[in-house]
Structure formats: structure tokens, C-alpha cells
Amino acid sequence: MGKVSITKEFSWDMAHLLAGHEGLCKNLHGHTYKMQIEVTRKIEDVIRSEINSEGMVIDFKDLKQLVKDRIVDPLDHAFMYWINSPEPLEHDIAQILIKNQRKVARVSYRPTAEEMAMNFFDTLTKELLLLNLELRTVKVWETPTSFAEVKGESI
Numbered sequence: 001m002g003k004v005s006i007t008k009e010f011s012w013d014m015a016h017l018l019a020g021h022e023g024l025c026k027n028l029h030g031h032t033y034k035m036q037i038e039v040t041r042k043i044e045d046v047i048r049s050e051i052n053s054e055g056m057v058i059d060f061k062d063l064k065q066l067v068k069d070r071i072v073d074p075l076d077h078a079f080m081y082w083i084n085s086p087e088p089l090e091h092d093i094a095q096i097l098i099k100n101q102r103k104v105a106r107v108s109y110r111p112t113a114e115e116m117a118m119n120f121f122d123t124l125t126k127e128l129l130l131l132n133l134e135l136r137t138v139k140v141w142e143t144p145t146s147f148a149e150v151k152g153e154s155i
């Protein structure tokens with residue numbers, strides 16, 4: 001039997017800069033990010049009533065809460081701070097914001113859409129495995145026409 005999937009979309013506003021970048025993205029700037037996540041479950045598990053699936057992969061409301069708690073809320077209206085950035089300016093900006101109790105999201109990766117998609121994929125894969133669900137894809141849009149995508153290995 002195959003699998004059935006659902007997709008949910010999220011968005012948030014966030015500031016970043018790209019250390020060492022030669023173009024405009026070396027400047028402090030922001031984006032309205034958009035993310036789509038696709039979650040799958042075996043068809044037989046969705047239709048089997050004894051495991052109480054209610055004919056769903058997962059309730060959209062529960063998926064929304066999980067992704068908001070783990071990914072979206074900590075990032076919304078934050079400065080994404082790469083703690084290993086080679087650029088002193090990035091550390092200076094973060095220190096000023098922290099000193100003034102403004103929102104900073106500390107990450108251990110360069111804040112590109114690709115890195116975000118890979119890290120969100122890892123985080124959400126672990127969470128969803130606990131619910132017996134498989135994360136199929138994560139897409140992260142940095143602009144309305146540019147996105148990075150990570151696909152699970154079983155596809």
C-alpha cells in the first residue's frame with residue numbers, strides 16, 4: 001500500500017545577514033519567510049480504525065502547534081544569529097540586541113534558506129517520528145520566487 005500526505009504552510013518575518021557574502025545580503029535585512037512541510041503516513045494506518053487515526057495523517061491543528069512551538073515562534077520577528085559567524089559585525093549586532101532584550105534566534109549554521117530547510121527537516125523529522133509520521137519535504141522560501149527544498153531519503 002502507498003502513503004498519503006498532507007501539507008501545511010507557515011510564514012514568519014525575520015532579520016539576518018550573510019557573513020562574507022559579496023552582494024546585498026551582507027547587509028542586515030529581513031524577509032518574510034514561507035515554509036511548507038509535507039507529512040506522510042501509510043494509507044493502511046490512516047484507514048485502520050483501531051489505532052484511532054480518525055482518517056487523518058495528523059490533525060492540521062496539532063501539526064500547526066508542533067511546528068509553531070519548535071520552529072516558527074522562536075524565529076518570528078527575531079534576528080537569526082549565526083553563533084560561529086566569521087564576521088565581527090554579526091556578533092556586535094547580536095550583543096546589542098541581547099543587551100536591549102530584543103529577540104535573537106541563535107543558530108549554529110549560516111542563515112541561508114538551504115541551511116534552514118536542512119535544520120528544520122532534522123528537527124521535525126525527530127518530532128514526527130515519535131508520532132509514527134514521516135516528514136517527506138520541507139521547503140523554505142526566502143522571497144516569493146526563491147526557495148530551498150529538502151526531501152526525505154525514502155522518496
Ligand SMILES: [Zn+2]
Nearest residue numbers: 016025029031
Ligand atoms: Zn536575506
